[in-house]
Amino acid sequence: MSAVDHAADAHHHEGPEPGLLRWVFTTNHKDIGTLYLLFSLMMFFIGGTMALIIRAELFQPGMQLVDPYFFNEMTTLHGLVMIFGAIMPGFVGLANWQIPMMLGAPDMALPRLNNWSFWLLPFAFTLLLSTLFMPGGGPAGGWTMYPPLMLETGQAFPFIIFAVHLMGMSSILGAINIIATIFNMRAPGMTLMMMPLFIWTWLITAFLLIAAMPVLAGAVTMLLTDQYFGTHFFNAAGGGDPVMYQHIFWFFGHPEVYIMILPAFGIVSQIIPTFARKPLFGYASMVYATASIAFLSFIVWAHHMFTVGMPLAGELFFMYATMLIAVPTGVKVFNWVATMWEGSMTFETPMLFALAFVILFSIGGFSGLMLAIASVDFQYQDGYFVVAHFHYVLVTGAAFAIIAAAYYWLPKWTGNMYDEQLGKLHFWLSVASVNVLYFPQHFVGLAGMPRRIPDYAVQFTEWNMVSTVGGFVFGFSQLIFLWIIIKAIRGGVKADARSWEGAHGMEWEIPSPAPYHSFQTPPDISKVMARGDAHS
Amino acid sequence: MAATHGGYYLPHGSHWPITGSIALFILAVGTASYFQGAGWGPWAMLLGFAILIFMMFGWLGTVISESVAGAYNEQVDRSFRWGMSWFIFSEVMFFAAFFGALYYARVLSVPWLGGVDVETNKLLWDGLSLNWPTAGPGHADFEFEYMPAWPIPTINTILLLTSGVTITIAHHALKAADREKLVKWMWATVGLGATFLMFQAYEFYEAWHHMNLTMHTGVYGSTFFMLTGFHGFHVTIGTIMLIVITLRCMKGHFTPENHFGFEGVAWYWHFVDVVWLGLFIFVYVLI
Numbered sequence: 001m002s003a004v005d006h007a008a009d010a011h012h013h014e015g016p017e018p019g020l021l022r023w024v025f026t027t028n029h030k031d032i033g034t035l036y037l038l039f040s041l042m043m044f045f046i047g048g049t050m051a052l053i054i055r056a057e058l059f060q061p062g063m064q065l066v067d068p069y070f071f072n073e074m075t076t077l078h079g080l081v082m083i084f085g086a087i088m089p090g091f092v093g094l095a096n097w098q099i100p101m102m103l104g105a106p107d108m109a110l111p112r113l114n115n116w117s118f119w120l121l122p123f124a125f126t127l128l129l130s131t132l133f134m135p136g137g138g139p140a141g142g143w144t145m146y147p148p149l150m151l152e153t154g155q156a157f158p159f160i161i162f163a164v165h166l167m168g169m170s171s172i173l174g175a176i177n178i179i180a181t182i183f184n185m186r187a188p189g190m191t192l193m194m195m196p197l198f199i200w201t202w203l204i205t206a207f208l209l210i211a212a213m214p215v216l217a218g219a220v221t222m223l224l225t226d227q228y229f230g231t232h233f234f235n236a237a238g239g240g241d242p243v244m245y246q247h248i249f250w251f252f253g254h255p256e257v258y259i260m261i262l263p264a265f266g267i268v269s270q271i272i273p274t275f276a277r278k279p280l281f282g283y284a285s286m287v288y289a290t291a292s293i294a295f296l297s298f299i300v301w302a303h304h305m306f307t308v309g310m311p312l313a314g315e316l317f318f319m320y321a322t323m324l325i326a327v328p329t330g331v332k333v334f335n336w337v338a339t340m341w342e343g344s345m346t347f348e349t350p351m352l353f354a355l356a357f358v359i360l361f362s363i364g365g366f367s368g369l370m371l372a373i374a375s376v377d378f379q380y381q382d383g384y385f386v387v388a389h390f391h392y393v394l395v396t397g398a399a400f401a402i403i404a405a406a407y408y409w410l411p412k413w414t415g416n417m418y419d420e421q422l423g424k425l426h427f428w429l430s431v432a433s434v435n436v437l438y439f440p441q442h443f444v445g446l447a448g449m450p451r452r453i454p455d456y457a458v459q460f461t462e463w464n465m466v467s468t469v470g471g472f473v474f475g476f477s478q479l480i481f482l483w484i485i486i487k488a489i490r491g492g493v494k495a496d497a498r499s500w501e502g503a504h505g506m507e508w509e510i511p512s513p514a515p516y517h518s519f520q521t522p523p524d525i526s527k528v529m530a531r532g533d534a535h536s
Numbered sequence: 537m538a539a540t541h542g543g544y545y546l547p548h549g550s551h552w553p554i555t556g557s558i559a560l561f562i563l564a565v566g567t568a569s570y571f572q573g574a575g576w577g578p579w580a581m582l583l584g585f586a587i588l589i590f591m592m593f594g595w596l597g598t599v600i601s602e603s604v605a606g607a608y609n610e611q612v613d614r615s616f617r618w619g620m621s622w623f624i625f626s627e628v629m630f631f632a633a634f635f636g637a638l639y640y641a642r643v644l645s646v647p648w649l650g651g652v653d654v655e656t657n658k659l660l661w662d663g664l665s666l667n668w669p670t671a672g673p674g675h676a677d678f679e680f681e682y683m684p685a686w687p688i689p690t691i692n693t694i695l696l697l698t699s700g701v702t703i704t705i706a707h708h709a710l711k712a713a714d715r716e717k718l719v720k721w722m723w724a725t726v727g728l729g730a731t732f733l734m735f736q737a738y739e740f741y742e743a744w745h746h747m748n749l750t751m752h753t754g755v756y757g758s759t760f761f762m763l764t765g766f767h768g769f770h771v772t773i774g775t776i777m778l779i780v781i782t783l784r785c786m787k788g789h790f791t792p793e794n795h796f797g798f799e800g801v802a803w804y805w806h807f808v809d810v811v812w813l814g815l816f817i818f819v820y821v822l823i
Contacts, residue, residue, distance in 0.1 A: 017549055025549030106544040109615035112595070116553035123561040127568075158568035166560060172626045180618035184611060210626045218633025222762070228571050229751050231758035233637055236660060237674025239755035241645035248633055517546065 015516050024119070027111035028516060029096045030413075035118050036093030040402070041482070043085030043125070048475050050078040055437075055471035058464050061456050071454035072140035073132065079143030083260065084167045085125055087394065090402040091263040092117070092174050095202050097413060099178060101507035101514060102196050104187030104523040109180035117174035124166035131156035131163075142452060144253070145220065147234040147245050151227050161224045168213040175209035178202055187506065187525045193287070196505050197280065200287050201266030204294045205259050211298070212255035219248040243308050250301035258297040260394060262290055264361075264401030265332055268354045270505075271408050272336050275351035276343030277502040282335040289328035296325050306377045315374040322372035326365070333362055348500070349423030353404035356431045357397060364392030367442065382452075385445025391438045396431075403430075403481065410488050411495030415513030418488040422480060429477040436470025545612050547602075552595035559587035600797070604789060613796050620800045624807045627770070631811050634766065638759040638818060642668050646755065649673050669823060671754030681747040683760065685820035688739045692732050693816050696771075696809050699728035703778075703802050706785075711792045715785065722782040725805070729775040736768045763815055770808045777801045 016022050016031065026032060053074050057065050066074070096114065100107055108114045131138035136154015139145065145160070153160065182203045186195070195203075222245070225231040232238020234245045265286075273280045280286065302310060302318040310318075336358050345351070367389040371380055380386055410418050440463035449460045456464065495512040506525065510518055563584030570577025602608065650666030650673070651657040657664065661673040671678040683689070706721035740761075743749040751761045781801045784790065790798055 022549065024554050025551050027547050027550055107546055110619055111547050112550045112553055113619070115550065116556055119554050119557045120560070123557050123564075127561070127564060155572050158571045159564070162564035162568055166564065169560075172623075176619050176622045176626070179622055180615045183618055184614045210622050211629050214626045214630035215633045215636075218630050218637075222633075222637065222758075225751065225758070225762065231751050231762065232672055232755050233641075233758050235674075236645070236649060236672070238672035238758070239641060239646045239649060239666065239670050240672070240758065241640070241648075244637060244640045244645060247640060248636055251633075251636070520544065522544075 025115070027107075027115050029100050029108045029111070029114065030514065030516065030518075032108075032114050032118050033093045033096030033098075034413075036089045036096055037406070039118070039121060040086050040090035040093055041485075043081050043089070044399075044478070045482075046129075047078050047081035047086055048478065050074045050081065052471060052475050054078065055468040057454050058456070059468040060465070061458050061461055063455060066454070068454050069137055069140055072142075072452065073138045075452050076139045076142055077129070077132070080128060080139075081125070082394070083143065083256070084164075085121075087260045087398050087402070088171060089118075089121060091202075091205070091260070091398075092171075092178075094198075094263065094267070094402065094405050094409075095174075095178055098409065098507060099181055099199060099202060100185065101412075101510065101518045102199055102505055103182065103185055103190065104506045104519050104525055105181065105185035106517050106519050107185075108177050109184050110177045113173055114177050117170050117177065120166050120170035120173075124163045124170065127159050127163035127166065131159050134159070144246075144249055145223065146249075147223060147226065147242050150223060157227060158224065161220045164220045165217055168217045171209050171213045175206035175213075178206040179210075182206075187519070188522050189525050193284065196266075197269035197283070197286055197290075198263070198266035201262040201269070201290050204290050205262045208255045208259050208262070208294055208297065212252045212259065215248060216252040216256075219245060219252065222248070243305070246305050246308060247302065250304045251298070253304065254301040255294075255297045257393075258293055260398045261361075262294065264357065264398050265290065267401045267405045267408075268336060268357050269332075271350050271354040271404055272339050272358075274408075274500050274502040274504075275348060275354075276340045276345050278339055278343040280335065281338035281341075282331070285331055286335055289331040292328040293325060296321060296328075300325065303372055303374075303377075306374045307381045319372055319374040323369060326369055329365055333358060333365075348407075349418075349420060349427055350404045350408035352424070352427045352431075353400050353407065356427070357400045357404065360392055360396030360400070360431075360434075364389055364397055367392065379448075380445065382450055383445040384441045384449045384451055387451050388438050388441035388445055391441070395438070396434055400430075406481075406485070408500070409507075410485070411499035412507060412512050412514055414488045414492075415495055415511075416488050416492035417495050417499070418484050418492065422484050422487075426477060426480040426484060429480070430474060433470045433473035433477060437467055437474050438470075440464075440467045440470075545607060545609055550595075550598070552591055552598065555587065555591040555594070559584050559591055563588065600784070600789065603797070613794070616796050616800065620803060624803060627807065628811075631763075631766065631814075634759065634763050635814065635818065638763065641755040641759060646670055669756035669760075671756065675754055678748075678753070680749050680753050680757075682756065682823055683739065683743055683747070683749060683820065684823070685816070688735050689816055689820040692735050693812065695728050695732045695735070696812050699725045699732075700806060700809050702728060703805055707798070707802060710785070710790055710795055710798060713792050715788065719782060719785050722778065722785055726775060726778045726782060729771060729778060729805075733768065733771055733775065736764070736771070740764075760819060763819055767808065767811055767815055770811070774801070774805050774808050777804060 016026070016028065023031060023035060026035075051074075053066060054071065057063075057071055096108065099105075134155040136156060138156050139150070139153055139160050141149035141153070145164075151157070182195070182199055222231065222233040226233055226235065232240045234240050234242045236242070269280055269286060300318055300322045302314060303322045306315060306318070347355075367385065371377055371386065371389055407418060407423055410416075444456075444460045444463045444467075447460065449456050497511050498508040499512055500508075506523070507514070507518075509523070561584070562580055566577050566580025566582075566584055568577075570581060646666050646668055647653075648656050649660065650664065650670075661676075664673050664676060666673055669682040671680060702721050702725045706718050706725065709715075709717035709721060743760075749757055749760070751757050753760075778801060781798055784797060789795075
């Protein structure tokens with residue numbers, strides 16, 4: 001085993017190794033990024049199928065298609081798959097592809113660890129999804145896994161716990177790698193305040209991951225020992241408290257919410273300046289706003305628990321702290337709008353998705369402010385208004401940002417422009433149907449329709465029918481997205497190094513498709529800096 | 537296999553990560569099946585664990601041979617440092633979850649159940665008062681002894697704090713290129729760690745068999761064993777790491793300028809030391 005010998009003949013194999021095993025053994029950030037993105041896409045469709053089963057059952061009141069337990073398995077696994085399988089790996093895939101290129105680095109800082117971060121995920125999800133076929137069925141108590149209900153799960157119980165452990169490991173290792181890369185692999189001369197905003201948001205997200213995921217691991221470990229080792233963490237007879245689980249879980253869960261949205265903020269902050277042909281308005285304030293949101297995310301967790309019982313002072317503290325998040329978020333929305341002000345804008349597909357993000361995410365933000373008011377949350381709690389709220393922030397927020405990023409960087413990844421007409425069709429179908437899908441859920445929620453229940457009172461029927469129609473149109477529209485990606489990989493109009501006229505930053509300085517190792521030697525960033533656009 | 541590209545170091549493909557994933561998968565399936573009563577569960581656990589050990593030898597062996605061959609530059613060294621620091625931080629947060637459970641039980645749930653929250657007390661265990669340490673209101677007549685801070689936990693505190701000193705003396709010896717002194721103080725550190733573990737094992741035995749203090753002993757037993765147990769597990773890992781590093785010291789792998797492997801383990805050792813101080817105060821002293 002001599003590293004030195006290999007160093008000598010390194011330039012003989014600059015490209016990928018031949019054969020399929022390349023994907024298993026790879027330490028290349030682009031290969032691993034591709035694996036993450038394809039995994040995310042697959043989970044997006046699996047989780048989406050579960051959502052369509054839910055919507056199909058809810059088309060009418062009464063029981064039609066599935067039995068109630070299976071319905072509950074679907075709501076639970078839909079949540080787990082979409083959060084841990086689709087959104088988070090989607091962002092990590094983007095980080096893998098983009099962070100080294102945007103920093104002017106050759107690869108991630110710890111390439112072998114990077115491989116492991118990805119290859120834990122298929123095993124974790126094999127464990128998780130196999131629970132559907134086990135005696136007693138899969139998890140059905142909601143993705144939050146609250147005891148004591150969670151402890152009633154059948155054979156599947158320990159498999160779910162270990163699946164969560166593996167997902168957590170994957171996230172923590174990935175986050176460690178991202179921080180090490182950002183701190184250590186920047187091109188010479190690139191200071192922290194020159195970094196593109198996508199890098200900044202991911203840096204802060206990685207801190208959140210490392211601080212939050214181990215707490216989730218601790219929470220599910222306590223569930224495991226309560227079940228098998230006789231501990232009494234969540235059992236009042238032993239002096240514990242089921243509500244304690246909720247506190248520990250949401251101490252993870254609320255930062256998790258920002259883990260799924262901060263990278264989206266970063267993506268939108270890359271795309272809007274490109275298509276407005278203006279530098280990002282208020283770069284420094286964007287950085288500070290992101291950091292403020294991250295800090296606040298650790299002191300607001302109990303707003304998920306207003307109705308479980310808490311001292312009045314607790315209700316008030318968590319209410320005001322939550323509302324405070326609107327301030328830095330407002331700074332961001334203001335900056336995006338100000339970036340577009342008097343810009344010479346064009347509306348290619350990535351920009352369309354980014355604009356839809358700004359508007360629709362803001363709607364999700366406003367309903368979030370409504371939910372933050374402790375006194376009225378007693379009405380909204382566990383109803384469809386909450387469902388509508390978090391789908392506006394996660395689908396038209398996080399997922400739309402991932403889709404926007406895919407369109408924005410596909411030319412750089414594949415070397416080919418995607419089909420713009422199909423892209424626009426995908427956008428308009430998605431943006432119309434997603435509102436048909438989720439907006440009515442505000443109405444039924446305010447009228448009192450509870451979530452996670454397969455049947456409902458007849459007065460909610462019309463809006464549920466509308467919602468289901470929107471859901472199916474939205475779901476099947478995503479097949480267009482799949483086709484566009486396949487088409488772009490297979491060929492198309494060749495993309496320039498700078499694929500978008502207004503695009504600036506290190507990733508646009510190298511050819512499209514990007515070479516296997518982006519930067520072999522530390523690049524000279526002075527010409528990028530001289531244009532003053534390193535971070536636009 | 538590795539290569540330096542221009543100024544950068546880049547490893548080529550590695551089969552160790554996927555080996556690790558397969559090991560953890562087998563370990564998880566084996567453990568979960570064992571919990572559900574499958575007879576083959578322990579064998580699968582054993583297999584998964586064996587593959588995991590094999591993977592660690594292989595992966596770390598590759599890294600060590602690359603390091604010894606001089607394939608790493610300062611940038612790689614810094615990446616390792618960031619990696620290890622944030623890994624330790626993630627471990628801190630894992631312990632934070634269990635400390636959080638301890639504080640919650642002591643400050644909120646036990647007092648609430650014991651009458652501070654009048655409604656809860658009235659509804660669930662009317663008139664019952666509770667004091668820490670407790671096996672819980674449902675087991676009010678459960679007899680057990682709590683674990684006092686003296687003698688074993690105090691001795692263990694002294695042992696761990698001393699080991700923090702001995703490893704620092706070893707580090708200074710390494711910087712002064714005095715290998716004999718280095719190895720001597722490293723073995724002293726290993727010995728202190730191992731002695732800690734023996735005392736801890738004795739404490740667990742006494743608790744379980746003579747004090748009726750087990751994991752079933754309500755929320756006190758739960759937090760006691762989970763916190764000290766996970767800490768003991770980390771000391772075990774740390775001691776194994778110390779042994780490996782000491783053997784590497786004896787082989788002359790480290791130079792006064794270049795010895796991140798040593799420092800990483802030293803950081804980890806200080807981390808288990810600091811966690812122990814938290815345990816000593818909140819689990820043993822402030823009973």
